[in-house]
Each structure stands twice: as C-alpha cells, then as structure tokens.
Amino acid sequence: MDDSAxxxxxxxxxxxxxxxxxxxxxxxxxxxxxxxxxxxEDALDAVQEAFIDAFRAIKRFDIARRFYPWFYVLLxxxxxKMTAKKRPxxxxxxTEILAPQSNVSSEEALGLESALLALSVEDRELICLKYxxxxxxxxxxxxLEIPCxxxxxxxxxxxxQLQAKLIxxxx
Amino acid sequence: xxxMNEINCENTILAMMAVMDGEEIFLSSEQxxxxxxxxxxCRREFEQMQNxxxxxxKQTRRGQDADLWSAIEKRIDAQTETASLIGWKMFLPLGxxxxxxxxxxxxxxxxxxxxxxxxxxxxxxxxxxxxxxNPFKINTELGLEEVKI
Numbered sequence: 001m002d003d004s005a006x007x008x009x010x011x012x013x014x015x016x017x018x019x020x021x022x023x024x025x026x027x028x029x030x031x032x033x034x035x036x037x038x039x040x041e042d043a044l045d046a047v048q049e050a051f052i053d054a055f056r057a058i059k060r061f062d063i064a065r066r067f068y069p070w071f072y073v074l075l076x077x078x079x080x081k082m083t084a085k086k087r088p089x090x091x092x093x094x095t096e097i098l099a100p101q102s103n104v105s106s107e108e109a110l111g112l113e114s115a116l117l118a119l120s121v122e123d124r125e126l127i128c129l130k131y132x133x134x135x136x137x138x139x140x141x142x143x144l145e146i147p148c149x150x151x152x153x154x155x156x157x158x159x160x161q162l163q164a165k166l167i168x169x170x171x
Numbered sequence: 172x173x174x175m176n177e178i179n180c181e182n183t184i185l186a187m188m189a190v191m192d193g194e195e196i197f198l199s200s201e202q203x204x205x206x207x208x209x210x211x212x213c214r215r216e217f218e219q220m221q222n223x224x225x226x227x228x229k230q231t232r233r234g235q236d237a238d239l240w241s242a243i244e245k246r247i248d249a250q251t252e253t254a255s256l257i258g259w260k261m262f263l264p265l266g267x268x269x270x271x272x273x274x275x276x277x278x279x280x281x282x283x284x285x286x287x288x289x290x291x292x293x294x295x296x297x298x299x300x301x302x303x304x305n306p307f308k309i310n311t312e313l314g315l316e317e318v319k320i
Contacts, residue, residue, distance in 0.1 A: 015247060022240050030235040044237065051243050052250070099233040112230065130192075132232040137194050156188055163223045 003067045010058045018058070022051055025068055029075055035097050035128035036079040038117050046082055050075040069143060076125070083121045097128065115165035123158040130155060178202050180213050187217050191224060265298055 001009075001020055009017030026047060033043035033050075053074045061070060095113045100106070116124050129135045129143060140151045178198070183206040186198040207214050272291055275283070 015244070018247075019240050019244070022243055026237045026239050027235050030237045031232050034235060035232070040235065043235075044239065047237070048239050048242055048246070051239065052246050055243075055247055056250075095233060097233060099231045101229055101231070104229055108226075109230075112226070127227070128232070131227040131230060137189070137192070152185060152189060152194075155192075156185055159188070159220060159223055162227075163219055166223065166226070 004063050007058065007061055007063055007067060010055070011061070011063075018055055021054075021067060025071065026051075028068070029071070032072065032128075033075060033079050035116075035132065036076065036121055036125050037082060038096065038124075040096055042082055043079075046078040047075065050078045053078065072143060073145070080121065097132075111166065111169040115162055115169060118165055119158065119161060123154070123161065126151075126154055127158050127162065178206050180206075180210060183207065183210070183213050184216055184220075187213075188220060191221065265295065268294060 001017070003021070003024070006017040006020045010021070029047045029050065030040070030043050033046045034040055037043050037046060050071065054071050057074070061067075093110075095109050097116060098109055098113050100109065104112075116127065119127065126140065126144065129140055135143060137148050137151045137155075140146075140155075141148045144151070146154075182198065183203050186196045186203050187207070189196040190200075190203075207217065269291055275281075276287075
C-alpha cells in the first residue's frame with residue numbers, strides 16, 4: 001500500500017489504513033518533535049496528538065499532495081503549544097536530538113546539543129531541518145511556510161547565534 | 172534564491188552562505204571574491220561560518236523508536252464512541268427542556284423570579300461541558316480549517 005492509497009482509504013473511514021500511515025511516519029515524527037521540544041517524553045505526546053488531529057482532518061486532505069509535509073504542520077502546531085507551557089532542561093546529560101558520532105567527542109556532542117536547546121524553538125527547528133534533514137532553502141520555505149529570503153536571513157542569524165554559543169562552550 | 176544587486180558586507184556574507192549551502196544566488200563569484208579580498212571582517216566571518224557549518228554537517232539525527240499505534244487507536248475509538256453519542260439525539264432533551272421552559276414562562280400570573288430566567292443558560296452550559304466542548308471556544312484550539320492542504 002502506498003501513501004495515497006492509504007489516505008484514500010482513511011478518507012473512507014478505514015482505521016487500518018491510518019495505522020499504515022502511523023507506522024510509516026511515527027519515527028520520523030518523533031525525531032522532529034524531539035528536535036523542537038528537546039525531550040522524548042513530550043515529543044511522544046505531541047506526535048500522538050498530531051496523529052489524532054490528522055485522523056480528524058484527513059477527509060479534507062488533497063490526495064495530490066504528500067502526506068508528511070501536511071502532517072508536519074499539525075505536528076509543529078502541537079509542539080509549539082507544548083513549548084509555550086514548558087522549556088527544555090538546562091542540563092543536558094544525554095543527547096536526544098543528535099545521534100552519537102564516532103568522529104565527534106561526547107563532550108562536543110553534549111555542548112552542541114545544549115547550544116541547540118538554548119536557541120529559540122523556531123531557530124532550533126530551522127537549524128535541525130537544515131542540517132539533520134538536509135532540506136534546501138526551497139524545502140525549508142515550504143515546510144515552515146515562510147519566504148525563501150526569510151529562510152536565508154534567519155539561517156544566517158541562527159548560525160551566528162549558534163556559533164557564539166559554541167565558542168562560549170568550547171573556548 | 173534571492174536577487175541581490177548591492178555589494179555590501181551583508182549581501183556578500185549571505186551570498187557566500189548560500190553558495191556554501193549549495194544554493195543558487197544572483198551575485199557573481201567575481202563580485203563576492205572582490206569584496207572578500209578587501210574586507211577582512213567578511214573574510215573572518217565567513218571562515219567562522221564555514222567552521223560551524225563543518226561541525227554541524229558531521230551531525231545526524233538520533234533515531235527514535237516509537238510504537239504509538241495502540242495508544243492512538245484507543246484515542247480514535249474513544250472519539251468515535253463520543254462522536255456517535257454526540258449525534259442529534261443528544262439535543263432532543265435540550266429542545267424538549269427549552270420548549271417546556273417557554274411554556275412555564277408563558278403561564279399567566281406566575282413569576283418565578285430573575286434566577287429562573289438563567290435556568291436555560293445553565294442547562295446549555297452543563298450540556299456542553301458534558302460534551303466536553305466549550306460553547307465559546309468550539310474548534311478554535313486546533314484551527315484545522317486553516318491548515319493548508
């Protein structure tokens with residue numbers, strides 16, 4: 001079954017078809033939510049809520065479009081609502097956003113993770129989508145619903161902020 | 172893509188950043204190179220940016236295990252159950268109550284006092300609370316109608 005077949009079935013009330021979509025996209029969604037929220041526990045809640053929102057709204061989904069970018073809008077709405085209530089922990093003991101790398105020391109990885117967590121939610125989301133998902137300016141613009149020029153200037157300022165935080169941590 | 176005509180520090184750095192990101196930009200490499208050669212600040216800033224970029228490029232997203240279907244299924248089932256309860260039949264008692272209330276109100280030479288007038292309002296609020304819908308904020312929380320599909 002592919003996405004559009006599953007969505008078509010969902011639109012006719014097929015719950016099993018929705019299960020297919022959940023199983024395909026849940027890991028990716030949790031990883032994105034962790035990047036926004038900074039912790040896995042809240043991310044799981046946000047993803048669950050976003051899938052419920054998607055199930056409710058799927059009848060209005062245009063089958064010609066891709067599922068995940070549409071779902072991502074619902075997911076970030078949920079995450080942003082949760083971040084309004086909570087803020088990420090200051091002390092990072094383990095990386096939740098970044099995967100351990102053989103060529104990066106754990107100290108550097110923890111430093112980068114805490115620098116990411118010190119950014120605003122929107123900035124962290126942007127930088128994670130850029131570097132961890134490798135999205136182009138055009139894709140970022142589509143995903144975040146902002147013009148390409150704004151993507152560029154925001155990336156510039158976020159990089160500068162992150163640079164300053166990293167210099168503060170490692171020098 | 173961004174059209175840039177003016178060669179200044181900001182535009183040069185933005186152009187260099189876009190080139191570093193593999194994006195197209197309408198500022199010739201001769202123009203940026205010429206600016207970088209004469210501007211030490213831009214050279215230093217671009218060098219720092221490249222270092223940060225190199226460091227960030229080494230990173231990957233941590234894989235996340237998740238099996239949310241059973242929890243999601245429970246929620247969907249619960250909602251379907253509630254939705255079937257919140258059919259038009261739920262509003263029958265409300266209608267009957269309001270009609271009865273109106274008849275009582277219309278009875279001649281009977282004054283039930285000011286509080287009596289608020290009874291329907293209280294009844295409606297209680298009904299909405301029971302249905303877990305705030306009568307004043309219905310569907311404003313998600314704004315799903317506004318989602319661009």
